[in-house]
Amino acid sequence: MGSESVLNIGIISSDLPMSENLITCLHDNGVELSYKISLSQLNDTHINTTSIDVWLVDLNDDDWNDQLDTLLNDAQVPVFINEQAALNRQKHPQFWVKKLIVRLGELVLEVPSVIEQPITESQKNTPQPTKDVAKPTAEHKLELSEKVEEVITLPLHSTEKTTEPKLLQTPADNSLEQKDRNAVPQTEEQTTSARKIPIWVLGASLGGPAALKRFLQAIPENLAVAFILVQHIDNNFIPVLQKILEDYSPLKVRIAESATELKTGEILLTPVEQKLTMVSTGLLLQMDLPWSAPYSPCIDDVLTDVATHWPNSGCIFFSGMGGDGVKGAASMKAANQQVWTQTSESCANSGMPDEIQKAGYSDYSGTPEELAQKLVAYLHRQSHAEKIADTELNNPTQEIQYGNS
Helix, strand or coil: CCCCCCEEEEEEECCHHHHHHHHHHHHHCCEEEEEEEEHHHCCHHHHHCCCCCEEEEEECHHHCCHHHHHHHHHCCCCEEEEECCCHHHCCCHHHHHHHHHHHHHHHHHHCCCCCCCCCCHHHCCCCCCCCCCCCCCHHHCCCCCCCCCCCCCCCCCCCCCCCCCCECCCCCCCCHHHHHHHHCCCCHHHHHHHCCCCEEEEEECCCHHHHHHHHHHCCCCCCCCEEEEEECCCHHHHHHHHHHHHHHCCCEEEECCCEECCCCCEEEECCCCCEEEECCCCCEEEECCCCCCCCCCCHHHHHHHHHHHCCCEEEEECCCCCCCCHHHHHHHHHCCCEEEEECHHHCCCCHHHHHHHHCCCCCEEECHHHHHHHHHHHHHHHHHHHHHHHHHHHCCCCCCCCCCC
């Protein structure tokens, strides 16, 4: 996948000239098209390729053949079946194409795949998460009208570097250290005011995006909270995840940059290859430093920083496998912050939230929708209590003093 492309797909068409409008719309929306072939050109090389993210079959109803059956059964990447005439029926074709891209992205994330990483000396004695590897099946023949709501599996990614940690800087940054100093509140009052912004960390792994969609759909646009999403995912799929979340959430979704100040109404996606660190001012800095093995990004690392530097915070653990998050949850509890978990029954894989519950750190457990409702109510109560406290602080009860008679 190119660094600026949303997806890298191959298109198989019953009639390539008829698909040209769709191809143009996909390209205009950042989709890279590595293959544009007619149905008659489909061969075993195409079926066995792994150089693309997904096959899009633009098909007329009466053009099915045996080679397509072979593609569905043996393809090494997901296959999406689209009715060729569908685009021409749309009143808003650009919107329809954007929805199609989101569906393709969801399908890519649903197919289990694992990037095997060499085990370093420091990782040999570290328990590794169980990896379930499966290939796409004929079940991935989908009509556009079907809503993709099955298990979403993401490739785990880990990195190990031996370089000394340093702050990552972009050409536009003259000095991030200076930016950090400028971001420091000048007074204790300003610091206290800034820290009142609630920051909630969302931790997820295997099956996480499906749960996050349900959770974010139930979060109102005007909720005064900033989210940090730590999702075990391969770096190439961060833009895909961003596009999916933007489609299902009224909140702004940002990918972490070299220096980030969180704002309410936003979801920040943590980077995969560089550690994101919160400093004492609350500014998030991207460092030339690996995440703690074997997870990348690492939920433990983020929660430990947040618990240390941000008193108004909480975290929610969604579907996922592995033990990432237990140490971070302990840090949050030690800081007297909330720790919530998704129920085992509603998880695609309950390994991660189950570990938090077994350790006794979970304050509340619910479905993604119940977690959203709980958070809305919790933040409203918190905001109301803060307003009362501010009123009492600004208008203290005056003692009546009597003068000498």
